[in-house]
Amino acid sequence: MLLKLSNPRKEHFQHWTTREILLQYCDKSRITIKDLENLASDGKVKLATHEQELEAVLSQDKKKYNVGNFETINRINGAKSEELVVLPSEYRFTAQDSRKAIAYKYSSLLPLNKFMGENNPASKVLEAGIRKLHSDRDNYVNRDIIGWSWFGQDKLLRVVPIMSSLKGLELRAVQNLAWYKHEFTEFAKEGKMFRDDLTLSLSLEDERKIKRWERYVRHLESPRREGHNLQYYVNLIDLNHGDIIQQETPFERERVMNFRTPSRSNTFAKYHFKMCNIPLESNVDKTNNSSVGKITVWDMYGKCYCLDKNYRSDRRGNAEEYYFCPHEVASLMGLKARLEEHGKGPRVNSLPFLIPTKSMIDFVDKLRYRTIMLDDDTETGKVKMRALNDTEIGMLAMKKLIAEPYEKNVIAEFDTFRKTKYDPLLDLVKFR
Numbered sequence: 001m002l003l004k005l006s007n008p009r010k011e012h013f014q015h016w017t018t019r020e021i022l023l024q025y026c027d028k029s030r031i032t033i034k035d036l037e038n039l040a041s042d043g044k045v046k047l048a049t050h051e052q053e054l055e056a057v058l059s060q061d062k063k064k065y066n067v068g069n070f071e072t073i074n075r076i077n078g079a080k081s082e083e084l085v086v087l088p089s090e091y092r093f094t095a096q097d098s099r100k101a102i103a104y105k106y107s108s109l110l111p112l113n114k115f116m117g118e119n120n121p122a123s124k125v126l127e128a129g130i131r132k133l134h135s136d137r138d139n140y141v142n143r144d145i146i147g148w149s150w151f152g153q154d155k156l157l158r159v160v161p162i163m164s165s166l167k168g169l170e171l172r173a174v175q176n177l178a179w180y181k182h183e184f185t186e187f188a189k190e191g192k193m194f195r196d197d198l199t200l201s202l203s204l205e206d207e208r209k210i211k212r213w214e215r216y217v218r219h220l221e222s223p224r225r226e227g228h229n230l231q232y233y234v235n236l237i238d239l240n241h242g243d244i245i246q247q248e249t250p251f252e253r254e255r256v257m258n259f260r261t262p263s264r265s266n267t268f269a270k271y272h273f274k275m276c277n278i279p280l281e282s283n284v285d286k287t288n289n290s291s292v293g294k295i296t297v298w299d300m301y302g303k304c305y306c307l308d309k310n311y312r313s314d315r316r317g318n319a320e321e322y323y324f325c326p327h328e329v330a331s332l333m334g335l336k337a338r339l340e341e342h343g344k345g346p347r348v349n350s351l352p353f354l355i356p357t358k359s360m361i362d363f364v365d366k367l368r369y370r371t372i373m374l375d376d377d378t379e380t381g382k383v384k385m386r387a388l389n390d391t392e393i394g395m396l397a398m399k400k401l402i403a404e405p406y407e408k409n410v411i412a413e414f415d416t417f418r419k420t421k422y423d424p425l426l427d428l429v430k431f432r
């Protein structure tokens, strides 16, 4: 996500309008198809079809151009920053369509159950599923897949739209910034005191705090691609104390835990919800393999009642289904990281969410901020330009996973990026 430092908090998560996207290329109050044609003749348009003639796509005559999904992904990947990406209406996936697809067609989801072996960590199962999409890419590339799904032991379906997974990570990245802004100073005081006051006898927990404090200081001092160190941007950014995700249940209460997350769109709103069946595993006792009836990560579900979920609530039959929303993803990712930081004690070993590489994040951002779709205007019958919705972006992101090797787009485990020293937070939030 792009985060404009001069913007107030309420605008940080806003979708860009068609106009905002086009204004980057054309400084006019009203931008028409004619202006788009001018941009194309100036070489500033990247069409995501085989042919590079805008007229063919504008004609709406499907015989005049080829969509070619693999080529589309290549072209979006290859679009330069001064180029506007233009998609034909074949990539349309309206809110109504997406509702139907999710509610009535399992084929719009990658099913994970068949990749679950005994005690396979969730990230490995998701990896196997995504690798399957790629190895069988000719089969999958023309399907409109928007995420992955599985059935828990209760036989109820769980769904993770890829955009929930990505937006959850973004929310967590933003909460990290809010924490740096509002709580780090207090935390640092304690760390510094523990380090400098030699009369104190420190517990293991205190020693850990010193280590954490030193690591956070290094992180704040680390340079960003935008030119300054992270601290510089933390100082400028408008974030509230309420943007910090709160765990409202102490660690000891296993399986069901309450969280509070900020609303992305409403600065003052908060979501309070519980996550159920959290598989807290003992860090020490790994020999206990009596997996019969054991709650696993696949039995987890959340009870967040945000718009993301309400919107999808009138589905087939009476059976309940669980959709993971960005708030739930962010809370669980945060819980996992915190438990790891605390060292001893229980852990959430692996989660079925995706950690994207720079290539994937840049791709999604390009679709959000520098891409328009040529769609029919139902009123006038003419072609109009519009920004993509989240389902359309997610569907293209899944096509990218189908088209390209796994490693290009996904980091399987946080450990991997620790080893490679790549920090996805550098790209998940880009300052401008």
Ligand SMILES: [Zn+2]
Binding pocket: 271, 304, 305, 306, 307, 308, 309, 325, 326, 327, 328
């Ligand atoms: Zn939610």
